[in-house]
Amino acid sequence: MSTPLLSEGVGGPDSPPAQPAGPRGGTARPTRVHRRARAGGTGPLGIGVVTIWLSLIVLLPLAAVTVKALDDGTGTFWDAVSSKQAVNALVFTLVVSLVAAAINAVTGTLVAWVLVRDDFKGKGAVNALIDLPFALPTIVAGLTLIALYGKNSPVGIDVTYTRTAVLLALLFVTLPFVVRSVQPVLIELDREMEEASTSLGATPGQTFRHIVLPNLRPAILSGAALSFARAVGEFGSIVLISGNVPFQTEVSSVYIFKLQESSQNPIAAAAVAVVLLLVSLVVLIGIRVLERRGGDHA
Amino acid sequence: MITVENVDKHYGDFHALKGIDLEIESGSLTALLGPSGSGKSTLLRVIAGLEIPTSGRVILDGKDVTNLAPQQRGIGFVFQHYAAFKHMTVRDNVAFGLKVRKKPKTEIKDKVDELLRVVGLDGYQQRYPSQLSGGQRQRMALARALAIEPAVLLLDEPFGALDAKVRAELRTWLRRLHDEVHVTTVLVTHDQEEALDVADTIAVMDAGQIAQTGGPRELYDAPVSDFVMSFLGPVARLGEALVRPHDLELSVDARDGALEAQVVRVVHLGFEVRVELLLAQAGEGAEPVVAQITRAEEQALELSAGDIVWVRPVLAAA
DSSP states (O other): OOHHHHHHOSOOTTSOOSSOSSOOOOOHHHHHHHHHHHHTOOHHHHHHHHHHHHIIIIIHHHHHHHHHHTTTHHHHHHHHHHSHHHHHHHHHHHHHHHHHHHHHHHHHHHHHHHHHHOOOTTHHHHHHHTTHHHHSOHHHHHHHHHHHHSTTOTTSOOOTTSHHHHHHHHHHHHHHHHHHHHHHHHHHSOHHHHHHHHHTTOOHHHHIIIIIHHHHHHHHHHHHHHHHHHHHHOOHHHHTTSTTOTTTTOOHHHHHHHHHHTSOOHHHHHHHHHHHHHHHHHHHHHHHHHHHHHTSOO | OEEEEEEEEEETTEEEEEEEEEEEOTTOEEEEEOOTTSSHHHHHHHHHTSSOOSEEEEEETTEEOTTSOGGGSOEEEEOTTOOOOTTSOHHHHHHHHHHHTTOOHHHHHHHHHHHHHHTTOTTOTTOOGGGSOHHHHHHHHHHHHHHTOOSEEEEESTTTTSOHHHHHHHHHHHHHHHHHHOOEEEEEESOHHHHHHHOSEEEEEETTEEEEEEOHHHHHHSOSSHHHHHHHSOOEEETTEEEOGGGEEEESSOOTTOEEEEEEEEEEETTEEEEEEEETTOOTTOOOEEEEEEHHHHHHHTOOTTOEEEEEEOGGGO
């Protein structure tokens, strides 16, 4: 936040409200009530409910899968996650997700740029369409891709059972992330910075590289990280089009599915799941760090 | 020398600039003064190349720059809200124009240090804009604009976002700076006091046109229209005539050309006394006329609320 706010700032969040509209001159009591109402806290009951809810829905299942993975000891766990097929699936998942995130960083920024800076007919419709891949059931996404790029492709392109197909599916479902994280930052971006840069003699390219991009970077990175996290766990859109060929197009989530359903090996499934869980955690922490750093000088 | 020739600017249906002709002398400090929406900022942006005029020409030092991109005009532009590069330190902000010109590193460093000394920000090199006050940010923006040694310095309401005290300080400081560096400067403002205080020449703008151009004194003493007169300072309306409050003469007896009025309020402001009067000929709910007289004059008249007086313009001023 900028200093003008601070310099005039009569009422930071912690200072008592500066002269509310109501009658003045009460004791400390009404003020405190006023403060609590403004903070909107719900008290111990609310905190308790939220704790139980999050535990039931998120923490306990995570703990359960971790315990399950270690049912037969760390040796079995290690065997499960270090098997050739598991490692192959994991490496492929990470690489293809990384590629998808990198492509999204570029195209997502471009899409956001066009949506914010250009005026054209149907802009509202395009803007709404961005969220469709996110809202669509992923299995439907997979089917749409097969309809266009499958065996009987109307455009003569058949990518089924290839790594390209996996990448395409991931690009489809992760489209909104970078767009939606860059868009608001771009809207808020001070256009006068660009004009100042121009008046100082910078070419449009220099202005973009030195002025616009550094201000968008945190949003681009966090959008890309989100789309990476989503891609790592993607299942529905991939399972039909990729063919799940081991050592070829098999991603970790599909591998886990096979372990659980076909091989009847829930412990190995849980073990690989824990690895994916760790990857997600790392990405999540990374995003938080990025966001904090992005706010440094803003 | 900046010459603006017959410049028109339309935004859709809105006619922002209507046939502007203006000459700004080299080395001068000129203010474009007008109410909001009068087109003063648009004119400044046309000179900078940030807006392309619908028709007309802009000539800088004899060169037609109408179709030249802003980065090729050699212009320093300062924005109301600073337009600080918030991801860069103060040093990098000021160095920006020199860096894109690929100047040698040591030259850039020396130049930046020198400029920061000139604007009083020496020692702030490593700070970020968010760690500066508004006034400091604007001085940084000025140093940044001056770094490229512009032929013309354009300031768009540069002190508009600052509080009154800082604004007055920076104004005086800007005038001193201008007397030192002598770069042709155009300042946009809606504050008549600021324009009168700082500028050599003032162009008063109204509804996309230039109402009058001249020195501060000329504009104040010989305004060509009621608009210019009322925009440059307080006015009192006596019948058909607009008069400055300090050019009103009060008397307790009827005199030639004087109008009858009743004293509503007498305000003592030290040396000056402000007398609020209701003209006898004024209708219901009319605004009182304010006369400024000296303490000595007021003591001679012994005015108090309810008194009947006669008021007319001081003859010399009429």
